Each structure stands twice: as C-alpha cells, then as structure tokens.
Amino acid sequence: MSSGKSFYVTTPIFYVNDAPHIGHAYTEVATDFLARWHRQAGDDTWMLTGTDEHGQKILRTATANGVTPQEWADRLVEQSWKPLIETIDVANDDFIRTTDPRHEKAVQDFLQKLYDDGFIYAGEYEGFYCVGCEEYKLPNELADGTGQYEGEKVCAIHSIPVERLQEKNYFFRMSDFQERLIELYESNPTFVQPDSARNEMLQFIRQGLSDLSISRSTFDWGVKVPWDESHVVYVWFDALLNYVTAVGYGQDDANFDRRWPATHIVGKDILRFHSVIWPAMLMAAGLDVPRQVYGHGWLLVGGEKMSKSKLTGIAPTEITDTFGSDAFRYYFMRAITFGQDGSFSWEDLSARYQSELANGFGNLASRVVAMIERYFEGVVPPQGPASEADLAVQKVVADAAAAANAAVERLAIHDSLSAIWTIVDELNGYITDMAPWQLSKDEANRERLGTVLYTAAEGLRALAVLLHPIMPKATEKLWTALGHRDVLGELSAQPVREAATWGQLTAGTSVNGLEPLFPRIETPVA
Ligand SMILES: [Zn+2]
Numbered sequence: 001m002s003s004g005k006s007f008y009v010t011t012p013i014f015y016v017n018d019a020p021h022i023g024h025a026y027t028e029v030a031t032d033f034l035a036r037w038h039r040q041a042g043d044d045t046w047m048l049t050g051t052d053e054h055g056q057k058i059l060r061t062a063t064a065n066g067v068t069p070q071e072w073a074d075r076l077v078e079q080s081w082k083p084l085i086e087t088i089d090v091a092n093d094d095f096i097r098t099t100d101p102r103h104e105k106a107v108q109d110f111l112q113k114l115y116d117d118g119f120i121y122a123g124e125y126e127g128f129y130c131v132g133c134e135e136y137k138l139p140n141e142l143a144d145g146t147g148q149y150e151g152e153k154v155c156a157i158h159s160i161p162v163e164r165l166q167e168k169n170y171f172f173r174m175s176d177f178q179e180r181l182i183e184l185y186e187s188n189p190t191f192v193q194p195d196s197a198r199n200e201m202l203q204f205i206r207q208g209l210s211d212l213s214i215s216r217s218t219f220d221w222g223v224k225v226p227w228d229e230s231h232v233v234y235v236w237f238d239a240l241l242n243y244v245t246a247v248g249y250g251q252d253d254a255n256f257d258r259r260w261p262a263t264h265i266v267g268k269d270i271l272r273f274h275s276v277i278w279p280a281m282l283m284a285a286g287l288d289v290p291r292q293v294y295g296h297g298w299l300l301v302g303g304e305k306m307s308k309s310k311l312t313g314i315a316p317t318e319i320t321d322t323f324g325s326d327a328f329r330y331y332f333m334r335a336i337t338f339g340q341d342g343s344f345s346w347e348d349l350s351a352r353y354q355s356e357l358a359n360g361f362g363n364l365a366s367r368v369v370a371m372i373e374r375y376f377e378g379v380v381p382p383q384g385p386a387s388e389a390d391l392a393v394q395k396v397v398a399d400a401a402a403a404a405n406a407a408v409e410r411l412a413i414h415d416s417l418s419a420i421w422t423i424v425d426e427l428n429g430y431i432t433d434m435a436p437w438q439l440s441k442d443e444a445n446r447e448r449l450g451t452v453l454y455t456a457a458e459g460l461r462a463l464a465v466l467l468h469p470i471m472p473k474a475t476e477k478l479w480t481a482l483g484h485r486d487v488l489g490e491l492s493a494q495p496v497r498e499a500a501t502w503g504q505l506t507a508g509t510s511v512n513g514l515e516p517l518f519p520r521i522e523t524p525v526a
Helices: 022-040 056-064 069-087 101-116 174-187 195-206 235-240 253-259 268-284 316-323 325-335 346-376 388-409 413-434 443-467 472-481 484-488
Strands: 006-010 044-052 094-097 120-130 135-137 142-144 153-155 163-172 228-233 263-267 292-296 299-301
Touching (some): 022 044, 022 069, 022 263, 022 292, 022 299, 022 316, 022 413, 044 069, 056 069, 069 094, 069 316, 101 120, 101 268, 163 268, 174 195, 174 268, 195 268, 228 235, 235 268, 263 268, 268 292, 325 346, 346 413, 346 443, 388 443, 443 472, 472 484
Parallel strands (some): 006 044, 006 263, 263 292
Antiparallel strands (some): 120 163, 142 153
16 A cells, blocks of 8 residues: 655665664664654655775774675675664665665766866865864864873874875865755754754854865875766765765666655764765755655764764664564664764663563463453454444554654654553553453453553554554564464555554464563663
C-alpha cells in the first residue's frame, strides 16, 4: 500500500578511522526507526548510511599501518562499520562509500558545474588546521595545550595541537549565500531542528560567512579536482555530497527526482556543515535544499560526550550481547529526549529492561497468549458486546496510535514511544481488573471471558504493529505467536497509520506458544 509520499532519510557517513561506539549506533537507530516507521506507513522510503574514507588522517593511519588508504578503508568497512549496522538491526536501503566510483564521478561533476558557473576561485589560505576535525579552526575554536602539549595551541574538541598551514586553495563563494540562507531559515522555520539548534545556526549565519576553502594540495588521498589534478577535494565537501550522489545526482535523474530532498539526522557537533555549508552548496548547484536537518544531542557517560578520544567509548556489542538489539534500540530512543543530551548508565538500562520490556510488555504478551491457550484451546474467541472497559481500551489504542504518528512527524521519537507505551499500561491494568482467571471459573461467563481475551489480543496486535519499527525481532515473535501471518500477512506490511483500526484480529485464528520476548538477564551488569 503506497501513500505516494517520498521519505528519504540519512545518517552522517562514518569516518572509517573511528571505532564504532554507542554514539554512532544512536544516530543509526534513530534514523532506522524513522525509516522503518515511514516504510511501514507505505511512504516511498529510502534510508542511506555509509562511510567517509578520504582525507589526510586516513592517509596517515594507513601509512602507519603499512597499507594503502584504500586497503585501510576496505578493512574498516568490512570489520567495523558493516558489522555495526547488523549488530543494531538497521535495515538501510543503501550503503555508500566515498571511494565508490559512482560517488567520485558525481563529486567531480558537481564541482565542475560550480566552477563553470563562477562559484569557485583560486586563492591563498593560511590558518590553523586540526587533522582530527579535518578543518581549519578559527582562533576562538582553539585552546591552550596542557601536559605534553604545554605552550602549544590545540583544537578545543580534540585537545591535539593544530598545524599552521598555508596553501593555494580553491574557494567556494559561500559568502554569496548569506542572505539566501537567512531567507531560507525565516521562510521555513523547521528547516533546522530542534529550535535551539536552529537559533544557534541562524545567529552564526547572521555574523557573516567567509568563503570556504574546498581543496588541498599537500596530500593526494581524495577526489581529484577535475580542472586541476594537483588538488584533491576538501573531505567535508566530498562527504556532504554523498547524500545526492547516492540517489543518482548527475547520473540517474529519475531516481534523483524521486528521492531528493532528504531529511538529515546528524549529531549537533556537525550541524554547521549540514545546515550552512551544505544548503549553500546545493543552492549554488541549483538543487533543492534538504527537507530538514535535525541535530540530535550527545550521549553522556559520567557527564562527558561519548567518544573514543575521551576514553568513554562503549562498543554497542557490549550492550547487545547481554540485552539484545531490540532492547538497545528501545532504551536509547525511549530514555533520551531526542534532540537533547542524554546520559547513559548501565543501571538505568538494566532497570528499564526489567520493568518496561520484561515485566511490562513481554509478560503481558506471554500471559495473553497463555490464557487463550488455556481457556480456548489456543483459538482466538469471538468478541461479544463491548463493556465500558473494553471501549476504554479501544480509545487508548486509538489515541496512542494517533499521538505516536504525530510525534514521528515532528521527529519526537521519545514521545512516540511514550504514547505507544500507554497501551502496554492500559492492557496490564485491564487484565488485572477483568481477572480472566476468575471469569473462567463459571461457564456462564464464557462469552465475557472471550471478549476480554479478544480485547487484550487485539490490543497486542496494535502493539506489535506500532512497536515493529523500534523492536523488529520481539514483535515478529509476537506476530507469529498470535497467528497473524497467515491471516493478515507480514508484520512489516501492516500500515502503521492504521494500527488502531479495531477488529483486525479474526476470531478462530490459532495462537501458539510464545517464548519470553525479553528473557530474564541472569548476570547483573555492573
Ligand atoms: Zn579537532
């Protein structure tokens, strides 16, 4: 079922030199959740992720490891980045690498067009360069070094010394786009979200934009500038273009028109690249700007941003090996307000796993399936006349589904999950109040008992549909146990915007044993 709406969503591309940590996984899961939701809603959905493989830092690491930069990138893509997206159960539609010929060719076409149209000129650049950031730093982005770097200027983000570089560069006339960017921000107030991020970027643009150095000639690991092969394209300029090269820019116009523009999900530390430089590049090329740029917050562990350089990096497998990928996905999307910084702790993860997943949702599912097996020999009973309590359940389901869909539209992922969870709480309360085990004691209550279990099972159906984008594995198990596959079809094909339509469960459907969706974790995690 197609809604006819296009939804193209992207993650930033991973810098291959980094080691995957839960910060990367967080962005991936958020993006994948949105993609799965829209896909299940019938929107023409495309999710892109990939790797950023050029630049001086990659070249240096590869050389230090005695391999070519291409070999180094190949190794990390296969050993680190593709395994990461499997670990957290991401269903991306494409994986682009900036060393793909399709990308390199399109980057050159894009650059040549800007050059031919007068948006690029040759000039001299002198400044402080951070190899960690792969960018020139402004004086206010530097700090005084300490310890082994005492007396030197260091990058405020990386705490490593910056290098003073002077080179002939090609420059992009970004300063030409200041007014158009301000106009964009004002005419489209949700272009950059959340509001705090938008305001910060707008203020930055209003201070005035400098032209951007977009080539390097001191090393050669990058896309060659087409009219001057002694230069390679600045790694950020190259990387940003992945969002259009992956969907056919300059090579497949039909596909490009079908997909573009995209919604970009990025960490707030790279917001400026995506909400200032990138739209200016697109404007220069005569292309549409992104649909939206969303800057999410940082994951904090012990109050510090998660990153390898700060030694707080946690590998996603450390969590998924114990709790599974569904719990990983659920925890980070539920516990942290999307758009704000959030703290990760093992205690919080463990507590939510136990109370919300194992006891709240998992136990509810097991009980309902077990009662249909016990009282109705595993066959879903028909629904009799609805009582007030039954109608209340139907209303909670309808309200929750509407609220969840609305929250996803504004990328409030945490709100969508809280809304869906009202169904879990309602059904648990409903079963306690209706006490099917009491009803079962008197044959006269047979019809009422059937209605109660039908209502609970139908609520579970809605939950499976609504929770599928966040916990694909557990909901598939539930879908199988409820016997829906033969009657309603695949879970991934159930339209999420119609999840609340009551009565989709057919009486007479056979249910079968459900193993615990979220098994008890035996070893307490420190
Ligand atoms: Zn830096």
